[in-house]
Amino acid sequence: MKKAKGVVWDLGCLYTKENDPEINKDSDSALERARSFQEQYHGKIDAGTCTPELLLAAVKEYEAIIEASYRPYAMANLLFFADGRNDTYKAMVAKVQEAMTRINNEMLFFSLEIQSVTDEKMAELLESGVLSHYKHHLESLRLFTPHMLSEKEEQVVNRKNLSGKTAFVNLFDEFTADFEWEFELDGEKNTVTQSELRELARHQDAEVRRRAKEAHDGKFGDNALIFTNIFGSLIKDHATEMEMRGYESPIQPSLLNNKVPAEVVNTMMDVTGAHNHLPQQFCRLKAKMLGLSKLKGSDLHAPVNQSGKVVPFENGKALVLESFSSFSPEFGKIIRGAFEQNWIDAEIRPGKRGGAFCYSVGPSAHPFVLMNYVDNIDSVYTMAHEFGHALHSVLACEKESLLTFHPPLVLAETASVFAEMLLTRKLLAEETDRESRVQIIASKLEDFFGTISRQTMYTRFELDTHLEGAKHRLSADDFCRLWIKHRDEMYGDTVDFLEEEKWFWSVIPHFIHSRFYCYAYTFGALFVLALFNQYEKEGEAFVPKYRALLAAGDSNWPEHLIQELGLDFSEKSFWEGGFVVIESLLNELTELVG
Numbered sequence: 001m002k003k004a005k006g007v008v009w010d011l012g013c014l015y016t017k018e019n020d021p022e023i024n025k026d027s028d029s030a031l032e033r034a035r036s037f038q039e040q041y042h043g044k045i046d047a048g049t050c051t052p053e054l055l056l057a058a059v060k061e062y063e064a065i066i067e068a069s070y071r072p073y074a075m076a077n078l079l080f081f082a083d084g085r086n087d088t089y090k091a092m093v094a095k096v097q098e099a100m101t102r103i104n105n106e107m108l109f110f111s112l113e114i115q116s117v118t119d120e121k122m123a124e125l126l127e128s129g130v131l132s133h134y135k136h137h138l139e140s141l142r143l144f145t146p147h148m149l150s151e152k153e154e155q156v157v158n159r160k161n162l163s164g165k166t167a168f169v170n171l172f173d174e175f176t177a178d179f180e181w182e183f184e185l186d187g188e189k190n191t192v193t194q195s196e197l198r199e200l201a202r203h204q205d206a207e208v209r210r211r212a213k214e215a216h217d218g219k220f221g222d223n224a225l226i227f228t229n230i231f232g233s234l235i236k237d238h239a240t241e242m243e244m245r246g247y248e249s250p251i252q253p254s255l256l257n258n259k260v261p262a263e264v265v266n267t268m269m270d271v272t273g274a275h276n277h278l279p280q281q282f283c284r285l286k287a288k289m290l291g292l293s294k295l296k297g298s299d300l301h302a303p304v305n306q307s308g309k310v311v312p313f314e315n316g317k318a319l320v321l322e323s324f325s326s327f328s329p330e331f332g333k334i335i336r337g338a339f340e341q342n343w344i345d346a347e348i349r350p351g352k353r354g355g356a357f358c359y360s361v362g363p364s365a366h367p368f369v370l371m372n373y374v375d376n377i378d379s380v381y382t383m384a385h386e387f388g389h390a391l392h393s394v395l396a397c398e399k400e401s402l403l404t405f406h407p408p409l410v411l412a413e414t415a416s417v418f419a420e421m422l423l424t425r426k427l428l429a430e431e432t433d434r435e436s437r438v439q440i441i442a443s444k445l446e447d448f449f450g451t452i453s454r455q456t457m458y459t460r461f462e463l464d465t466h467l468e469g470a471k472h473r474l475s476a477d478d479f480c481r482l483w484i485k486h487r488d489e490m491y492g493d494t495v496d497f498l499e500e501e502k503w504f505w506s507v508i509p510h511f512i513h514s515r516f517y518c519y520a521y522t523f524g525a526l527f528v529l530a531l532f533n534q535y536e537k538e539g540e541a542f543v544p545k546y547r548a549l550l551a552a553g554d555s556n557w558p559e560h561l562i563q564e565l566g567l568d569f570s571e572k573s574f575w576e577g578g579f580v581v582i583e584s585l586l587n588e589l590t591e592l593v594g
Contacts, residue, residue, distance in 0.1 A: 413524025
């Protein structure tokens with residue numbers, strides 16, 4: 001039986017159907033508005049005579065055009081994610097990408113002119129108060145001023161990306177959407193999807209786990225030529241652009257986007273690396289729980305007891321609703337409405353994208369959650385995580401607009417990880433059985449090490465591939481060498497990895513879709529541990545502070561939003577505090593195991 005069968009999202013708030021003529025009309029209309037915008041405002045923003053009122057009118061129109069273009073773009077992509085084998089959806093994605101590029105090119109001058117306004121003139125414009133809603137957006141945009149090219153050069157970059165990096169991203173998505181495996185279980189052969197095979201890698205039987213992990217990672221290794229060329233080409237493309245724009249490091253654009261100093265992220269990763277003894281200690285403890293002398297790579301996600309508790313979708317949904325509601329009845333009401341209005345697509349089917357995400361369209365439409373529910377507690381955590389994102393989006397859209405609602409990546413994982421902590425708190429509060437508590441704590445620690453330590457390992461690997469790939473073409477062996485190097489720094493000698501696992505670098509979609517995203521998971525998780533400590537101390541008094549943080553969206557600098565909560569991310573102790581919580585959980589687990 002397929003998990004969460006029939007739980008599919010309703011895209012009706014975007015368009016009535018996949019061939020709704022309004023999709024093309026909206027896309028064409030947005031392009032026409034973009035052309036009119038260009039005629040009306042080109043050359044007037046960086047002119048010395050620009051007034052606050054003129055700039056405000058321009059920003060509002062620019063924002064409205066972008067939001068109008070997002071709706072057909074979102075529709076096409078959500079259809080494709082739900083069925084990546086459908087040629088009609090593939091064509092729709094290509095068409096909206098082309099339209100979006102044309103729209104962006106028509107209005108490209110706007111950002112460039114804002115960036116070329118003198119500091120004195122911009123200060124004068126902002127001091128008027130007329131632009132207060134967009135002040136942070138305008139200041140953030142100007143961070144990129146030293147790295148911008150001419151308008152014509154920027155247009156060429158945008159156009160060439162359609163047949164360059166965007167094409168490679170599309171190839172990755174379309175190619176992996178077709179992946180299926182023949183897998184024998186209990187004497188019966190079945191065709192399974194990537195999500196189903198990943199679930200088998202968590203099977204009670206160690207031999208099933210090993211075969212599933214070998215099959216999964218091995219298939220990516222069998223296609224190493226494709227993945228090496230995709231990843232290598234994206235690295236080279238990025239290196240070329242970094243040189244053209246004068247960036248000092250391949251990670252620098254991500255840091256500017258997230259509005260965090262490099263030294264803060266470096267401190268965070270250094271502190272995380274200095275605590276690699278904790279995941280190593282956990283691996284040794286897990287081996288003991290499994291009755292093994294040492295873990296294999298295929299044992300990393302093994303269940304630590306034999307309960308094999310099945311959690312059907314409706315039960316998982318109830319747990320998620322209760323955990324949100326116990327923190328805030330308002331939050332529970334928002335998430336209940338999300339389920340009632342079918343924001344989620346949870347069933348497993350061929351061609352559907354693996355993994356999970358929350359897709360935020362903007363203030364004009366609610367977010368959408370995609371996941372592949374497999375009737376276990378891990379899926380419940382995934383559901384809580386993604387609906388945390390959805391809640392963040394809903395609250396940020398209350399007062400913010402398209403240009404100011406989406407938080408930078410370092411804060412974008414706050415609500416999702418906090419939702420997981422609320423679920424953990426609920427489960428531990430209600431569970432007195434020793435074996436169940438062991439399962440809950442072990443699962444949460446496994447998740448923390450995956451979200452914090454492993455994501456830092458991913459970032460270190462990604463940074464090394466970009467630094468080496470800028471100098472010479474990386475071979476498949478080069479990627480595997482760098483992967484193993486950083487993997488072993490994290491796990492030490494506590495795990496014997498399967499030969500096929502050297503290919504896992506080619507599985508990670510973030511390296512393809514959104515370079516240097518992964519450190520945001522580490523940031524979000526450690527930040528949430530600090531927040532949760534405050535919540536445990538303050539109780540209900542903390543709720544409005546947390547709500548205000550989520551509702552702020554991207555209206556202020558991360559540093560200031562965090563300082564308003566009484567925290568300072570420039571301090572090493574800020575990052576070390578999270579590991580105190582983790583170590584406490586690890587000690588509790590050690591005592592329970594005996």
